[in-house]
Amino acid sequence: xxxxxxxSTEQAWLxxxxxxxxxxxxxxxxxxxxxxxxxxxxxxxKPNAHLRTIKLCANHxxxxxxxxxxxxxSIHADGKSIFGDRYAPEPELLDLxxxxxxxxxxxxV
Numbered sequence: 001x002x003x004x005x006x007x008s009t010e011q012a013w014l015x016x017x018x019x020x021x022x023x024x025x026x027x028x029x030x031x032x033x034x035x036x037x038x039x040x041x042x043x044x045x046k047p048n049a050h051l052r053t054i055k056l057c058a059n060h061x062x063x064x065x066x067x068x069x070x071x072x073x074s075i076h077a078d079g080k081s082i083f084g085d086r087y088a089p090e091p092e093l094l095d096l097x098x099x100x101x102x103x104x105x106x107x108x109v
Contacts, residue, residue, distance in 0.1 A: 003044030
């Protein structure tokens, strides 16, 4: 199934989080400049799916760490429950991401 195009509200959210580093690198590893990709928590086809997104670096998003096993856990390669046990469940990371975006919006005003 193809992804659904983001509406204007979703696109505004995606534009805001696109400025952010990986939420896991920042919170758990103290790295606040890691290049990151958008991770859709519930896929890309549901209503408001693009509002339920967080930024994750490639290592935390989709690449399994085979050279240094378990240094990083990837949400897709290692699984959501293992990832959530190590770091935080996706809804909690989304709440933290929203809080960070609220801070960005305050600085823009």
